[in-house]
């Protein structure tokens with residue numbers, strides 16, 4: 001994600017034209033460049049009409065123009081994990097000053113559209129507004145501004161239009177691009193405690209992370225295994241609502257559950273786990289028991305059964321309780337770790353820490369990170385070896401160790417996607 005101030009590129013703006021809208025219906029301004037510079041030197045700027053001076057019944061196609069004309073290109077978006085564009089429009093050839101136009105027309109238009117285009121049970125509130133004022137005059141840079149909610153300081157924008165009025169008179173169009181962001185009310189509260197510092201892009205990025213983490217935390221909390229009689233305490237299980245049987249969940253299934261919730265599906269109880277994810281859970285359980293049988297068989301062939309004493313939690317997939325834990329096989333890692341690899345370990349650790357509140361858990365992840373660095377493993381080794389023991393014997397809690405081992409793939413995918 002680009003952190004440049006007000007970079008509109010991060011938005012979901014396919015089909016959205018940020019180009020300057022077509023010229024107003026009239027255009028009598030065809031001076032030569034020499035005339036233009038003459039104009040800019042000698043003439044005072046054009047006024048911007050306020051409500052008191054503005055007559056809604058006049059066409060304002062006077063030639064030469066007696067006031068500033070400009071356009072507003074706006075879009076209304078919902079801020080979820082990714083911004084979703086609800087609607088947008090271009091208001092061409094405006095002469096009424098933007099602040100007055102907002103009060104008189106645009107604000108109520110947005111309120112109506114927001115109501116009409118969002119689910120009736122959900123309450124969306126204005127969250128943030130990004131504005132860029134631009135002129136076709138290339139020597140001038142855009143004026144970019146960010147406002148909380150819809151608390152737009154129109155005066156600054158109007159001052160800019162006035163300052164550029166001679167460019168307008170010389171044939172350069174003036175445009176205001178506006179992105180209005182709204183959020184579900186509960187979410188707005190969640191992010192409003194964030195500092196007001198930072199660029200708009202950083203804001204969006206950070207808010208997205210916050211939102212993502214909220215869903216992520218909810219899903220992980222729901223699936224957290226309460227333990228006894230299941231031995232997966234600290235890990236994650238899906239409890240079949242009918243049989244009450246625990247099915248261990250690995251990072252892949254948990255990620256699917258998070259995605260499912262992020263798409264807006266209800267996931268409040270174990271009953272809400274959809275059929276396609278249940279099938280995946282059953283398939284993993286089946287494969288795991290087959291692997292276990294195979295290992296048991298090979299142990300028996302090789303002589304008397306060996307009792308493996310192991311205080312570590314059994315690995316994913318061994319859902320039956322009371323079975324002796326078996327050393328995990330190396331699993332393939334079909335991804336590559338971003339370089340430099342030692343830095344990737346630290347970034348991965350930060351990512352884990354952002355997903356938990358408990359300082360002790362954060363410390364656990366930091367410990368796991370330190371062990372990995374000290375032993376010279378890279379994240380691929382961690383993922384492939386599934387060696388919970390090395391972390392646990394060095395003081396990391398088993399559940400933390402498992403998350404640290406299993407979530408590498410998810411992190412790599414998220415890092416590459418962002």
Ligand SMILES: [Zn+2]
Pocket residue numbers: 225226227230231232233236237246247
């Ligand atoms: Zn369990």
